[in-house]
Amino acid sequence: MTTSVFDNIDALKKELLRCMKCGNCMAACPIYNIEKKESSVARGKIALGEIALSSEDIKIDDETLVKLLFNCLVCKSCMMACPSQVRFDRIILGLRAAIAKKKGIPFVKKAIFGMLKNPELFDKGMKAFAVMQGLFLKEQQEKRRTPKGFMKTLGKRFDENFVIPELSKESFRDKVSEVITVKYSKCKALFFTGCSVNYLFPEVGEDLIYVLQKNNVSIVTPKRQNCCGMPVMVHGDIDTARELARKNIDVFEQSDCDYIITVCGSCGSALKTEYPIILEGDSNYEEKAKKWAEKTYDISTFLLKVINFEPPKGKLNLKVTYHDSCHLKKSMKVFAEPREIIKKIPGVTLLEMKKPDACCGSGGSYHLTHPETSLKIASSKAEDIKSTTAQAVCTGCPACMMELFESLHRANAQCDVIHTISLLSKSYKEEEKGNV
Amino acid sequence: MIDSTFINKCKNIFGAENVLTDKAELITYSYDATPGIPREIPGVVVFPENTKQIQELIFLARQTKTPIYPRGAGTCLSGGPVPLSKGVVVSFQKMNKILEIDADNLTATVQPGVIISDLNAAVSKFGLIYPPDPGSMATATVGGSVAENSGGLRGLKYGVTKHYIMGMEVVMPTGEIFRFGGKTVKNVTAYDFTNLFVGSEGTLGIITEIICKLIPAPKYRKAMIAFFEKLEDAGKTVTDIVRAHVIPATLEIMDKVTIQTVENYAKVGLPTDVEALLLIEVDGMGKDSVEWEAEKCIEVIGKNNGKYKIAETDAERDALWAARRAALPALAQVKPSTILEDATVPRTKIVDMLISIQNIAKKYNLLIGTFGHAGDGNLHPTILIDPTNKDEMERLHKAVDEIFESALSLGGTLSGEHGIGIAKLKYLKNEIGRSGVETMRRIKQALDPDNILNPGKLVPMED
Ligand SMILES: Cc1cc2nc3c(=O)[nH]c(=O)nc-3n(C[C@H](O)[C@H](O)[C@H](O)COP(=O)(O)OP(=O)(O)OC[C@H]3O[C@@H](n4cnc5c(N)ncnc54)[C@H](O)[C@@H]3O)c2cc1C
Numbered sequence: 052m053t054t055s056v057f058d059n060i061d062a063l064k065k066e067l068l069r070c071m072k073c074g075n076c077m078a079a080c081p082i083y084n085i086e087k088k089e090s091s092v093a094r095g096k097i098a099l100g101e102i103a104l105s106s107e108d109i110k111i112d113d114e115t116l117v118k119l120l121f122n123c124l125v126c127k128s129c130m131m132a133c134p135s136q137v138r139f140d141r142i143i144l145g146l147r148a149a150i151a152k153k154k155g156i157p158f159v160k161k162a163i164f165g166m167l168k169n170p171e172l173f174d175k176g177m178k179a180f181a182v183m184q185g186l187f188l189k190e191q192q193e194k195r196r197t198p199k200g201f202m203k204t205l206g207k208r209f210d211e212n213f214v215i216p217e218l219s220k221e222s223f224r225d226k227v228s229e230v231i232t233v234k235y236s237k238c239k240a241l242f243f244t245g246c247s248v249n250y251l252f253p254e255v256g257e258d259l260i261y262v263l264q265k266n267n268v269s270i271v272t273p274k275r276q277n278c279c280g281m282p283v284m285v286h287g288d289i290d291t292a293r294e295l296a297r298k299n300i301d302v303f304e305q306s307d308c309d310y311i312i313t314v315c316g317s318c319g320s321a322l323k324t325e326y327p328i329i330l331e332g333d334s335n336y337e338e339k340a341k342k343w344a345e346k347t348y349d350i351s352t353f354l355l356k357v358i359n360f361e362p363p364k365g366k367l368n369l370k371v372t373y374h375d376s377c378h379l380k381k382s383m384k385v386f387a388e389p390r391e392i393i394k395k396i397p398g399v400t401l402l403e404m405k406k407p408d409a410c411c412g413s414g415g416s417y418h419l420t421h422p423e424t425s426l427k428i429a430s431s432k433a434e435d436i437k438s439t440t441a442q443a444v445c446t447g448c449p450a451c452m453m454e455l456f457e458s459l460h461r462a463n464a465q466c467d468v469i470h471t472i473s474l475l476s477k478s479y480k481e482e483e484k485g486n487v
Numbered sequence: 488m489i490d491s492t493f494i495n496k497c498k499n500i501f502g503a504e505n506v507l508t509d510k511a512e513l514i515t516y517s518y519d520a521t522p523g524i525p526r527e528i529p530g531v532v533v534f535p536e537n538t539k540q541i542q543e544l545i546f547l548a549r550q551t552k553t554p555i556y557p558r559g560a561g562t563c564l565s566g567g568p569v570p571l572s573k574g575v576v577v578s579f580q581k582m583n584k585i586l587e588i589d590a591d592n593l594t595a596t597v598q599p600g601v602i603i604s605d606l607n608a609a610v611s612k613f614g615l616i617y618p619p620d621p622g623s624m625a626t627a628t629v630g631g632s633v634a635e636n637s638g639g640l641r642g643l644k645y646g647v648t649k650h651y652i653m654g655m656e657v658v659m660p661t662g663e664i665f666r667f668g669g670k671t672v673k674n675v676t677a678y679d680f681t682n683l684f685v686g687s688e689g690t691l692g693i694i695t696e697i698i699c700k701l702i703p704a705p706k707y708r709k710a711m712i713a714f715f716e717k718l719e720d721a722g723k724t725v726t727d728i729v730r731a732h733v734i735p736a737t738l739e740i741m742d743k744v745t746i747q748t749v750e751n752y753a754k755v756g757l758p759t760d761v762e763a764l765l766l767i768e769v770d771g772m773g774k775d776s777v778e779w780e781a782e783k784c785i786e787v788i789g790k791n792n793g794k795y796k797i798a799e800t801d802a803e804r805d806a807l808w809a810a811r812r813a814a815l816p817a818l819a820q821v822k823p824s825t826i827l828e829d830a831t832v833p834r835t836k837i838v839d840m841l842i843s844i845q846n847i848a849k850k851y852n853l854l855i856g857t858f859g860h861a862g863d864g865n866l867h868p869t870i871l872i873d874p875t876n877k878d879e880m881e882r883l884h885k886a887v888d889e890i891f892e893s894a895l896s897l898g899g900t901l902s903g904e905h906g907i908g909i910a911k912l913k914y915l916k917n918e919i920g921r922s923g924v925e926t927m928r929r930i931k932q933a934l935d936p937d938n939i940l941n942p943g944k945l946v947p948m949e950d
């Protein structure tokens with residue numbers, strides 16, 4: 052794998068060279084929009100990379116430089132505006148990997164999580180947090196939690212307005228049968244749940260299974276599937292990301308499935324775009340990664356383009372707006388399909404918000420490590436949603452759902468957050484009840 | 488120069504949160520969008536929020552003889568905001584309020600950091616536009632574009648930035664705050680300072696407030712694209728359209744290399760066997776007059792052996808524009824780096840200039856795609872290069888010299904819109920001569936006796 056940006060400095064430098072410093076990315080970057088500093092945006096980060104990799108002026112492990120390179124949502128918005136087709140996703144991950152390689156993963160973790168008030172507690176907190184969050188959105192969000200005790204010491208984010216959805220204990224993959232075969236099976240699809248659905252939003256997984264069954268698709272949900280690797284990859288831990296990718300590909304290979312379905316923009320993007328990149332030059336896995344990337348579909352694309360699904364007839368009477376998850380739109384290029392699906396649901400009106408593809412501010416752990424910027428991005432998103440007067444905001448990514456849930460609460464908005472697949476499933480259920 | 492005392496004083500003036508001192512942060516202010524020019528890391532970066540702070544900074548800088556480099560969005564294509572002798576970079580990104588929109592006087596008063604397209608979005612609510620529309624308008628600031636006297640795609644009909652600036656507030660390099668101009672259409676009081684400061688590239692004063700002129704947004708428009716098998720026919724079409732007394736809002740040209748590259752990259756359905764294409768858009772307040780203008784254009788295209796496609800719907804218009812918008816991105820794909828020049832000639836000399844660029848490309852074995860604003864003679868020969876290839880870089884420099892030479896010999900100018908900055912400084916004398924350079928020096932010395940404002944740009948202080 053000597054030619055990849057993760058292993059070869061020259062390859063990384065070559066990527067940097069494509070940036071002509073035109074500054075177009077400034078208009079697209081959510082962080083720049085708030086902070087107005089060159090270092091917030093792709094152009095500045097690329098300039099830092101150039102200097103750190105090819106001169107003695109500054110080292111790649113310079114404390115501020117590391118901080119600046121981690122001040123990025125990896126949302127790929129800049130790539131949409133770039134006339135030079137700069138592959139900023141490779142660049143930022145490559146630069147972070149270079150830092151991690153030089154200083155080790157613990158250094159990186161410390162550098163970024165050091166911004167939280169209490170880094171040791173943070174680690175414990177995240178675990179507790181994950182367990183706590185098991186349950187989401189009982190549609191009407193009858194229950195919410197705000198931080199108590201030690202969580203409050205974790206940093207700015209966890210003030211009295213912080214909310215997370217009410218939780219459950221059992222994970223999705225523990226509950227669901229590994230193989231579900233339908234009678235008139237059109238095809239067999241592997242459900243890549245991702246961690247958020249597995250631990251935080253099991254309902255989304257259940258809705259997916261229900262919708263697929265309705266459409267005569269057999270589903271395999273391998274218990275042995277792993278985290279997609281994005282969370283470690285964005286911290287520069289390329290070795291772990293590769294290991295997770297290989298393990299997942301092994302699971303895919305054994306599954307005997309025709310397709311992989313995702314309901315999370317980040318997981319889908321990992322399988323579809325990131326795996327082929329990080330496994331480039333891996334003689335055992337490169338081809339397999341490419342093959343499965345082609346078979347990976349976001350659920351909305353799968354329903355519309357692969358199986359030509361049967362739209363539901365149940366009436367919902369709902370005004371919704373749609374938020375484009377960055378990874379779903381900017382990485383997987385999925386934005387038309389979810390809207391088309393929403394429009395097919397009887398009684399649902401789609402009201403577009405001002406900038407539906409503006410980032411929600413989540414960025415994985417970014418919203419914890421950079422609460423101030425993230426909260427500002429999130430609040431302008433919440434205002435855009437509010438002004439549509441929609442009763443619910445629909446999206447295709449659980450990470451966005453979390454962020455939207457919190458920011459709408461902070462903005463005092465009466466607006467539900469719902470995954471597109473859950474909206475669809477609701478309509479099928481209404482149809483079953485005869486409410487057409 | 489810049490030591491801890493200086494930095495502490497900056498923090499007192501601007502507040503610590505508006506002062507950057509970390510090396511890594513400073514590195515990101517060492518460049519603009521100009522390829523192939525030197526970079527330098529500033530000593531400190533400050534973000535002013537009001538005029539008073541800038542005045543205090545000037546006093547501080549004069550005492551310590553510290554150079555000051557104003558910076559808008561850093562999209563300049565001639566090196567304007569690069570802090571050549573370290574010093575202080577003043578970023579206007581946080582001084583970005585629209586102070587007033589006066590729809591009855593057709594003016595907008597803005598702080599320099601307002602982004603051009605944000606201004607347009609705000610005035611569009613009143614059915615008005617601020618016409619200067621550089622390709623960078625989604626990021627470039629009003630202050631930066633005033634300092635560069637930027638042009639844009641609508642230059643032929645609507646003019647350039649200088650035609651839309653009615654007055655300013657400037658902090659002089661000696662520290663005085665100076666306001667001139669205003670909301671009146673007519674104003675002949677004193678020297679015409681507006682035209683002195685527009686295009687001054689940050690060398691004569693720091694612009695802190697700008698009164699912009701607005702116009703009603705045209706209600707109708709019609710876009711078309713025309714293809715020509717001979718360059719001469721395309722050139723003649725450009726002059727014949729104007730001769731027919733039609734002034735299109737947009738009259739853009741793309742040469743064969745650009746067309747082929749665009750088609751290869753964006754697959755927008757362009758014929759790849761033609762020598763040139765023109766993108767033409769006429770607009771106006773009356774449906775009939777716009778139709779009449781469109782018909783005239785079609786007539787002229789036909790007479791000059793062109794084939795055309797006319798956009799009937801907004802979607803079709805967008806499709807035509809997609810080709811033009813893809814020009815730079817497509818060319819940028821071919822090689823790691825692109826050098827975008829802006830040599831400009833009288834409208835009637837466009838074909839000569841295009842041919843001369845093609846010859847230069849052949850002579851130096853370089854790939855040059857040319858596109859640009861044919862209507863105002865402003866071409867963008869875009870040279871595609873690999874900066875790591877030494878031999879190619881040498882040929883590039885020679886080619887650029889020759890491009891300027893031929894622009895000047897055709898009665899044109901070194902720069903139509905990107906400015907002189909650092910990049911074209913050495914050619915300046917070729918156009919304005921010794922006396923011109925001397926005059927510039929005298930103006931610079933009179934207004935900025937300590938040479939602290941953007942030194943090393945626009946005005947060659949020594950031979
Ligand atoms: C992709 C691309 C397309 C472009 N298209 C065009 C085009 O079509 N037409 C065109 O004319 N140009 C174009 N440009 C060039 C550039 O965008 C313009 O010159 C732009 O107006 C510069 O604005 P800025 O805010 O980026 O200024 P900067 O680059 O930051 O600064 C430009 C100059 O202005 C000075 N300055 C900035 N603010 C102030 C202030 N408040 N007071 C005094 N001086 C100040 C700086 O010192 C510098 O000398 C393009 C550039 C790019 C990268």
Ligand code: SF4
Binds near residue numbers: 081122123125129
């Ligand atoms: S990935 Fe997103 S946050 Fe990072 S530089 Fe690009 S636009 Fe900004």
Ligand code: SF4
Binds near residue numbers: 075132
């Ligand atoms: S838009 Fe692309 S080429 Fe332009 S500065 Fe940003 S990353 Fe570089």
